[in-house]
Every structure is written in C-alpha cells, then in structure tokens.
Amino acid sequence: DAKTTQPPSMDCAEGRAANLPCNHSTISGNEYVYWYRQIHSQGPQYIIHGLKNNETNEMASLIITEDRKSSTLILPHATLRDTAVYYCILQLLAGNKLTFGGGTRVLVKP
Amino acid sequence: EAGVVQSPRYKIIEKKQPVAFWCNPISGHNTLYWYRQNLGQGPELLIRYENEEAVDDSQLPKDRFSAERLKGVDSTLKIQPAELGDSAVYLCASSWEDGWNTEAFFGQGTRLTVV
Numbered sequence: 001d002a003k004t005t006q007p008p009s010m011d012c013a014e015g016r017a018a019n020l021p022c023n024h025s026t027i028s029g030n031e032y033v034y035w036y037r038q039i040h041s042q043g044p045q046y047i048i049h050g051l052k053n054n055e056t057n058e059m060a061s062l063i064i065t066e067d068r069k070s071s072t073l074i075l076p077h078a079t080l081r082d083t084a085v086y087y088c089i090l091q092l093l094a095g096n097k098l099t100f101g102g103g104t105r106v107l108v109k110p
Numbered sequence: 111e112a113g114v115v116q117s118p119r120y121k122i123i124e125k126k127q128p129v130a131f132w133c134n135p136i137s138g139h140n141t142l143y144w145y146r147q148n149l150g151q152g153p154e155l156l157i158r159y160e161n162e163e164a165v166d167d168s169q170l171p172k173d174r175f176s177a178e179r180l181k182g183v184d185s186t187l188k189i190q191p192a193e194l195g196d197s198a199v200y201l202c203a204s205s206w207e208d209g210w211n212t213e214a215f216f217g218q219g220t221r222l223t224v225v
Contacts, residue, residue, distance in 0.1 A: 043114070043201050043216025044153065087152060097143065097166060098214060100152030 004088045009105040018075040020104055022088030025069045033064060034091050034098070035073045037084040044087065044100075047073065078108045112136075114217035116202050122223045128190035131220045135183070135204030142179055143214065144187050145201040153201055159185065160207070192224045 005023040012018040024033065034049040048055055048062045050071075055062045061074040075082055087103040115134040123129050135142050140161055145153035156175065158166040161182035170177065174193070179185040189196055199219040 041218070043203070043219055044214075045216070046213045049213075085152075097155045097158055098153075100154070103152055 004090060004101055006086075006088050006101065006104045008102060009107070011107045011109055012075075012078050014080060014108055014110050015077055018078040018082065018106060018108070020073040020075075020086050020088075020106065021070065022073070023070045024088070024090055027068050027090055030092055031090040032092070033062065033068075033071050034089040035060070035062065036087045036089065036098070036100075037082075038087070038103070039081075039084040047086075049091075078106075080108050080110065082106065083108045114202055114204055114215050116200075116217035116220055118220055119218065120221045120223075122225060123192055125194055125224050126191040128188065129192050129222060130189075131187045131200050131202075131222075133185045133187070133202030133217060135185070135202070136215055139204035139206050139215075140182070141205045141207045142185050143201075143203040143205075144177060144185070145203065147199045147201055147219070149198075156187070189222075192222075194224050197222055197224045 032049050032051050035047040036044040037047055038044045048057055048060050050062045050064055052064055052068060064071045085103040085105050087100050089098050114136055117132050121129055142159040144156040146156055147153040155169055157164055157170045157177050159179045162179050175189055177187045199221050201216055201219045203214040203216040205214040
C-alpha cells in the first residue's frame with residue numbers, strides 16, 4: 001500500500017473550517033483516498049472516501065488534486081466534538097486492509 | 111442497529127497468563143478485522159477474515175496469538191501466554207465488502223494491560 005504523509009497535529013477554532021492536508025505522491029491508479037477519525041477512547045470512524053472527484057457528505061468534504069498526489073479533508077464548521085485523530089489512508093476498493101499511519105491530531109478550541 | 115460489540119472493555123492480567131477477546135460484528139457483514147493499537151500510534155492489522163476464512167494473518171504473531179471466526183459471525187482473539195509488550199487496545203472491525211464498498215465499522219476496543 002502506498003504511504004501517506006500528514007502533519008502530526010493542528011489546532012483550529014470552533015465554528016471555523018478545518019482543512020486537513022494529506023500527501024500521497026506514490027498513489028496508484030486504483031487506490032482510493034479514505035479518511036477516518038478516532039475520538040479519544042473510541043474506535044476509528046469512517047468519514048469519507050474518493051478516487052479522483054471531489055466528494056461531500058454530511059460530515060465533510062474531500063478535495064483531491066488533479067494529479068491525485070495530495071488531498072484535503074474539510075470540516076466546514078468545526079465543533080469541539082471534532083477533536084480527534086484524523087487518518088488519511090490509501091486503499092484498494094475490494095477486500096483490502098486499512099493501513100493506518102500516525103494521523104493528524106486535531107484540537108478544536110473554543 | 112447495534113454496532114460492532116467487543117468484550118471485555120478492559121482487562122488486566124499478569125504476564126504469562128492467557129487472555130481472550132470477543133467480537134460480535136454487525137449483522138450481515140462478511141469481513142472481520144482484528145487490529146492492535148499501541149499508545150499514540152495508529153491501529154495495525156493483525157488478521158482479516160472473509161466469512162470464516164482468514165485471508166490475511168501475516169501480521170499475527172502466531173507463536174502466541176490465535177484467532178477464530180466460527181460460522182463466519184463472532185470472532186475470538188486469544189493470547190497465550192501474554193507478555194508485557196502485548197499491552198495495547200485490541201480493536202475489532204467489520205464491513206460488507208462487495209467490491210464497491212469497504213467502509214469499516216469499528217468497535218470500542220478492549221484495553222489490555224499486562225502487569
């Protein structure tokens with residue numbers, strides 16, 4: 001599985017948009033970009049995934065660059081409950097394992 | 111609908127003792143995973159089942175760890191004997207994989223402390 005690079009930590013203000021970057025310069029053509037988050041003392045939670053087009057759901061938006069070498073997860077209006085570790089993961093669609101890196105520890109401040 | 115259920119939530123044992131963790135996946139999910147998460151790190155896959163078949167156990171320390179998924183539903187992960195370095199959170203996850211959707215649902219995990 002190709003690797004991803006994320007900043008180890010970032011702070012953001014409550015109510016503002018949080019933009020979480022992820023670099024994946026060695027991504028292969030059939031690998032999807034997945035985002036999960038892990039709130040303290042809980043298991044990881046799926047957020048969103050995409051292949052090449054931008055995606056949006058009720059939790060977040062995913063922006064993937066045209067060359068697919070990087071992506072950004074956007075939490076449009078961060079709340080205190082969004083404080084968590086966010087993982088960017090590359091995965092083949094069918095029957096593959098999730099390979100977690102270190103993630104980005106996001107702290108949402110009032 | 112209940113999510114992935116794991117038990118126990120916490121376990122403290124002495125080194126060299128055996129320990130077992132239990133996982134009940136989401137009903138209908140054909141794929142089940144066991145992960146181990148050390149403090150401050152991301153989860154690492156131990157074993158993945160498709161139905162009752164272990165399709166990826168390359169990261170499972172087979173000298174002391176074993177797992178089973180009888181009838182392709184519940185699963186048990188066992189450590190015998192436990193070592194101090196086995197202290198970690200053990201996470202179970204399940205998913206329905208049909209070639210189009212691989213969103214995994216995780217349980218809350220079992221926090222194991224070996225003393």
